[in-house]
Amino acid sequence: MRGRLLVRKVLWSVVTVMVVITFNFFLFRVLPGDPAKAGVRDPRLSPAAVEAARIRFGLDKPVFLNTEGGSLFDSQYFHYLQALSEGDLGTSYAFNNRAVTSLIGNALRNTVWLVLPAQILSIGAGVALGLWAAYRRGTKIDVGALTFSLFMWALPTFFLGILLLFFGSRYLGFPSAGRVTIGANYANAFEQFWDIARHLFLPTLTFTLVLLGEYMLVMRSSVVEVFGEDYIQTAKAKGLSVFEIIRKHAFRNAMLPIVTLIALNLGFTVSGAIQVETVFSWPGLGKLTVDAVSQRDYPVLQGAFLLLAISVIAANLVAELLYLRLDPRVTEV
Amino acid sequence: MNFGRKLWAHRLGRIGVIMLGVSVVLAIFAPVLAPYDPEENIRPTIDDIYAGPSSEHPLGTDDAGYDVLSLLIYGSRVSLVVGFAGAIIALFIGGLIGLVAGFRGGKLGNGLMRFTDFFLVIPDLALQIVIVAIIGQSLQNIILVIGALGWTTTARLVRAQTLSVRERKFVTRARAVGGSDFYILRRHVFPQVLPLMLANTVLTVSLAILAESTLAFIGLGDPTVVSWGQMLNFAFNRGAVSAGAWWALITPGFAIVWVVLGVTLVGNALEDIVNPRQGRHHLEPEPIPRVVPLVGAAPTSALAMRNLVVEFVGADGTRSRAVDDVTFEVDKGEALGLVGESGCGKTTTMLAALRLLPPGGEIADGSVYLHGENVLALDEDSLRETRWTRMALVFQGAMNALNPVRSVQDQIVEAIRAHADIGQAEARVRAIELLELVGIDGDRGSEYPHQFSGGMRQRAMIALALACDPEVIVADEPTTALDVMIQAQVMELLDRLRRQLGMGMVLITHDLALVAETCDRVVVMYGGIVAEQGPVTEVFAAPKHPYTKLLLEAFPDLEEPERPLISIPGSPPRLDQLPPGCRFAPRCPYAFDRCHVEKPPAYPIGDRWEAACFLLDLPVGAALG
Numbered sequence: 032m033r034g035r036l037l038v039r040k041v042l043w044s045v046v047t048v049m050v051v052i053t054f055n056f057f058l059f060r061v062l063p064g065d066p067a068k069a070g071v072r073d074p075r076l077s078p079a080a081v082e083a084a085r086i087r088f089g090l091d092k093p094v095f096l097n098t099e100g101g102s103l104f105d106s107q108y109f110h111y112l113q114a115l116s117e118g119d120l121g122t123s124y125a126f127n128n129r130a131v132t133s134l135i136g137n138a139l140r141n142t143v144w145l146v147l148p149a150q151i152l153s154i155g156a157g158v159a160l161g162l163w164a165a166y167r168r169g170t171k172i173d174v175g176a177l178t179f180s181l182f183m184w185a186l187p188t189f190f191l192g193i194l195l196l197f198f199g200s201r202y203l204g205f206p207s208a209g210r211v212t213i214g215a216n217y218a219n220a221f222e223q224f225w226d227i228a229r230h231l232f233l234p235t236l237t238f239t240l241v242l243l244g245e246y247m248l249v250m251r252s253s254v255v256e257v258f259g260e261d262y263i264q265t266a267k268a269k270g271l272s273v274f275e276i277i278r279k280h281a282f283r284n285a286m287l288p289i290v291t292l293i294a295l296n297l298g299f300t301v302s303g304a305i306q307v308e309t310v311f312s313w314p315g316l317g318k319l320t321v322d323a324v325s326q327r328d329y330p331v332l333q334g335a336f337l338l339l340a341i342s343v344i345a346a347n348l349v350a351e352l353l354y355l356r357l358d359p360r361v362t363e364v
Numbered sequence: 365m366n367f368g369r370k371l372w373a374h375r376l377g378r379i380g381v382i383m384l385g386v387s388v389v390l391a392i393f394a395p396v397l398a399p400y401d402p403e404e405n406i407r408p409t410i411d412d413i414y415a416g417p418s419s420e421h422p423l424g425t426d427d428a429g430y431d432v433l434s435l436l437i438y439g440s441r442v443s444l445v446v447g448f449a450g451a452i453i454a455l456f457i458g459g460l461i462g463l464v465a466g467f468r469g470g471k472l473g474n475g476l477m478r479f480t481d482f483f484l485v486i487p488d489l490a491l492q493i494v495i496v497a498i499i500g501q502s503l504q505n506i507i508l509v510i511g512a513l514g515w516t517t518t519a520r521l522v523r524a525q526t527l528s529v530r531e532r533k534f535v536t537r538a539r540a541v542g543g544s545d546f547y548i549l550r551r552h553v554f555p556q557v558l559p560l561m562l563a564n565t566v567l568t569v570s571l572a573i574l575a576e577s578t579l580a581f582i583g584l585g586d587p588t589v590v591s592w593g594q595m596l597n598f599a600f601n602r603g604a605v606s607a608g609a610w611w612a613l614i615t616p617g618f619a620i621v622w623v624v625l626g627v628t629l630v631g632n633a634l635e636d637i638v639n640p641r642q643g644r645h646h647l648e649p650e651p652i653p654r655v656v657p658l659v660g661a662a663p664t665s666a667l668a669m670r671n672l673v674v675e676f677v678g679a680d681g682t683r684s685r686a687v688d689d690v691t692f693e694v695d696k697g698e699a700l701g702l703v704g705e706s707g708c709g710k711t712t713t714m715l716a717a718l719r720l721l722p723p724g725g726e727i728a729d730g731s732v733y734l735h736g737e738n739v740l741a742l743d744e745d746s747l748r749e750t751r752w753t754r755m756a757l758v759f760q761g762a763m764n765a766l767n768p769v770r771s772v773q774d775q776i777v778e779a780i781r782a783h784a785d786i787g788q789a790e791a792r793v794r795a796i797e798l799l800e801l802v803g804i805d806g807d808r809g810s811e812y813p814h815q816f817s818g819g820m821r822q823r824a825m826i827a828l829a830l831a832c833d834p835e836v837i838v839a840d841e842p843t844t845a846l847d848v849m850i851q852a853q854v855m856e857l858l859d860r861l862r863r864q865l866g867m868g869m870v871l872i873t874h875d876l877a878l879v880a881e882t883c884d885r886v887v888v889m890y891g892g893i894v895a896e897q898g899p900v901t902e903v904f905a906a907p908k909h910p911y912t913k914l915l916l917e918a919f920p921d922l923e924e925p926e927r928p929l930i931s932i933p934g935s936p937p938r939l940d941q942l943p944p945g946c947r948f949a950p951r952c953p954y955a956f957d958r959c960h961v962e963k964p965p966a967y968p969i970g971d972r973w974e975a976a977c978f979l980l981d982l983p984v985g986a987a988l989g
Contacts, residue, residue, distance in 0.1 A: 187574055
């Protein structure tokens, strides 16, 4: 029964990815302004050159199904799918006609460098602090944790970034932008690493604080609820110490909503990455997206959006599978 | 409106309302309140750019020489308009989808939820950016995009609430008399869903405000209006950091924080009002119980309660007595029935014996002796040692008393190893033995509680209670929620094990027949006090307390099937409204003047038989007829 459930979850994710791909394709073609043509709209081009470019980008073909003779699938949509299956996301309008795949690949690596440490730090600290606040419910520690979470919620991520950047770069000497010091010559690998680490510090701190508020709040309410369950009373009656009760009975049960949250939050993480990367000029996917918007570089925007959406769907799937492992009760969707 | 008054009474809610109120006033009266007009054409000199705070410009000027304070005041308009308009759109879409999905269910409902799930996994800021970039960055488009993408949580919430309302009596009744779907939705479902939606609205508003400012900061705001996000965008990208112009950089951010914080405080307060949560739990520090010095010799029985008083402390500090002056004993090998209507303090008394009272409960007076040792005088470590070895409990509702995500056998092993210094493997063998003892196939020990039937769970709970060879076992309504055949099996099992292992037993139950069958002695509790206690056969044959007598009359008797059943009118007293005299007096057909003013003491009747009733103080012959 659980095996079938697993298959269904995987299938559902595959279907979602297909829908996202299709949605993404039409979004850029059907909406007003026909943005896909923007790349060949340079007024200096002769009509013949425009036509040649249209053919090169495949824009002369029908959008979805080819009903004008020839193969039914000789259309923009199916060519897009085919290119996609080969890992080809087209060429950028703005970045010297570079392949979108390679642009996105580099950016993704940088984003992972930023997001992963922040996620690990905030999950670790959020879970621990949330547990502590719940255990000491109603005390000053709890009130402090709640107040912190409330402020982190009300503080836009980009503004927290600006605050940290303003004070960190003016008074603490942290670099204010980029991934490395431009034009730096490194004597050894350690120096290079140190330079990158210094650049990573403020963006990671921003990201960690924002995520921390959220994780702590959810962990706290989850733990308070679990601590109120009857089986906690049973564990206490059995003569277990508070530490044992938390470790063996409360922690795993309280982690269930956190797992879901972390997955659902990946959308939130993406939005955080966009903001943090914009503020700190960190050359990741978020900054690439924003740059693509300002230059109306649709192939890059389309590719970046696709990658962001697929990573969130994949992360969701991982979380659901993890949930399935953690909770033996789940037998249906 | 009542809702508004409650919100005002909520401390943080009131602060939120004030914060939000200030913003609304600023937005409405911006032209009057702002010292400068942001539309006005100015010709800044180099000194006007990023000029620091001065009497002329209290919050300085921005990169174009405009007055920051005036821009801030005007900026509140955009934030509030986008926040509320976006939220209304989101609420409308989400509410509609949630209501239909929850009310209709079936294929349509499933399809709608799939649709919602799809939007839930799409990163919303990324999608907002893409769409605004394509359709153009006017204020109207921004509102539409924020609204059209912000409805998913509302839809899920409304659906869940609708589902639960749909099954309630008044809805099924309305359907039975032929109400149309639309009528039922409008008259019966919607009013139930509305309060929850209202609290959710507020969350949606704050999300919309944050989304607008983020889009504007990224450069996708409406260039024709002043907004806080845009002020930040301009300042940040036009050298405010290197110029050290904190006023241009920091004030718009704090304006956003101010509004979002205000909205969120109102939202949290509304949620508190709609859906009050107690939030207290079992691991809160227990107040240190008062140790009453022992008078005379220490009790030798397995369990002895001496003048136990338990109080519950409410959130406002009011105390109510749930258990008052309860005294009784259980010997090793003896079975005691603890009976009385619901809410008479039976379970509370027994939980107090192991200091396991739910949060808010306090042992205010008296003592509990287990094997001659005062439980209330034990330190944390000895208390843990005492629990489960001297006395163990079969909790009411085994479903919730067992941890759903750990195997049954694991939970027994854990109890064994908490008290005996033995290895995992050895403890597992013992756990399987215990499961077999209660008639569960040992191979099934590795299964989880939800895989067991109700009767099996109850038996597993009994096996768990036997894990450390307790001297006394407390069975709290061990057979409720089980069918009659299983009930008999479980009771037979308990009785057999008790005799086999020579344990004392306290059986908490409503079922007097069960007590007559299995118990040696009975304690009748009413409103937190012991009304009568004594040997079962004698008490049941000739009850001395009117409450015992009425309880017996309310119960069918196999030997006298013709006897009419008489229920006791009224219900037990609320703990916060205890009568001044005898607690049963308001419902007692025999009550006289003295019963209403004075508390009756326990009058001895025979060997370990007593009753707390003034009838026993009257001249001989006036007792119960």
